[in-house]
Amino acid sequence: MKKSIQNASVFKASDDVVSKTIEGTTMLVPIIAGVGNLDAEIFQLNETGSRIWEMMDGKTSIETIVACLCDEYDASAQAIREDVVELVQVLLEKQFISRIL
Amino acid sequence: MSAGRMTIQGQAFSAIIDALIRKGVSVKFRVNGTSMLPGIRTGDVIQLSPFQGRFPELGDVVARMADSHQSIVIHRIIKIQKQGYLIKGDSLFKADGLFHRESIIGFVSGIQRENREILLDKAKRKRDILLSTYRIFCFHRLADRVRKVWALAVKPSK
Numbered sequence A: 001m002k003k004s005i006q007n008a009s010v011f012k013a014s015d016d017v018v019s020k021t022i023e024g025t026t027m028l029v030p031i032i033a034g035v036g037n038l039d040a041e042i043f044q045l046n047e048t049g050s051r052i053w054e055m056m057d058g059k060t061s062i063e064t065i066v067a068c069l070c071d072e073y074d075a076s077a078q079a080i081r082e083d084v085v086e087l088v089q090v091l092l093e094k095q096f097i098s099r100i101l
Numbered sequence B: 001m002s003a004g005r006m007t008i009q010g011q012a013f014s015a016i017i018d019a020l021i022r023k024g025v026s027v028k029f030r031v032n033g034t035s036m037l038p039g040i041r042t043g044d045v046i047q048l049s050p051f052q053g054r055f056p057e058l059g060d061v062v063a064r065m066a067d068s069h070q071s072i073v074i075h076r077i078i079k080i081q082k083q084g085y086l087i088k089g090d091s092l093f094k095a096d097g098l099f100h101r102e103s104i105i106g107f108v109s110g111i112q113r114e115n116r117e118i119l120l121d122k123a124k125r126k127r128d129i130l131l132s133t134y135r136i137f138c139f140h141r142l143a144d145r146v147r148k149v150w151a152l153a154v155k156p157s158k
Helices: A046-055 A062-072 A077-093 B010-022 B122-154
Strands: A008-012 A017-022 A023-031 A035-037 A040-044 A055-061 A097-099 B002-004 B026-030 B045-049 B060-065 B071-081 B082-089 B096-099 B103-114 B116-118
Touching: A008 A077, A008 B103, A017 A046, A017 B103, A023 A046, A023 B010, A040 A046, A046 A062, A055 A062, A062 A097, A077 A097, A077 B096, B010 B026, B010 B060, B010 B071, B010 B103, B026 B103, B060 B082, B071 B122, B082 B122
Parallel strands: A035 B026
Antiparallel strands: A008 A055, A008 A097, A017 A023, A023 A035, A023 A040, A040 B002, B026 B045, B045 B103, B060 B071, B060 B103, B071 B082, B082 B096, B103 B116
C-alpha cells in the first residue's frame, strides 16, 4: 500500500542517483547498470527544488523542510507544503529518494 | 522538476561528469569535435569509465579537464614520461602537452555510433599511436620546409 506523506516523514537521496548543483540548479542523473547516461533523460531542479533536495538527507522531516522554506520564501505554509509533497511524490516515483520514516 | 534530453554545457557539463566518475560509475555522453578522427566522430556517444585502481596506459583514449574546468578534452596518451602523460588528438599535428595522473579523469571504454557499438580493438592501439605520432613528425617537416623557403625568400640578393 502506498504510504502517504506525513509531516514526520523523512526521505533520503538514493545511492543510484548522482546530483550536482551549479548556480542554484541541481542536475540529477540516474545510474542504470553502473552507467549515468547524459545522452538520455537528465532531471533538473530549480532553486526551490534544489533547496528541498538538499534537505533530503535522511534526517530532516517534511515539517522541518516546510518550516525552513517558510523562513526563506514569501509564501504560505500550506502552498509550500503542497509544493514539497508534489516534488517528493515525483522523486519517489522516479526512485531518486527512499523513505526512512 | 523538469526532465528530458537537455543540453548541458560548460562548467555544468564538466562538473556532472566529474561527479559521476568520482562516484566510481561510468558516464555516457555525446561528443563534438574532429580532433580524434577517424576513431571518434562528432555525434558519437562515448562511455567514459573511471580507472579504479589501474594506471592510464599507452594508447588509452582519456578525458582531461580543460579551460579551467569549462570543458572536457578526449585525446590519446601517446607517450608516458617521468614528468607525466603526453596526450594528443589523433588528427592533430601537435600534442596537447604533458599531464599528471590527477588531471586525467577517466578513459573511453566504449563508443556508440548510430546505435551501433564500435569495437575498441586493443591490437590496433600500436597503429593508432604510430599514426598519431607520425602527424607530429609531418608537422615538423612541413615547418622546416616553410622555414627554409622563407629564409630563401627573404635572403638579400647579392
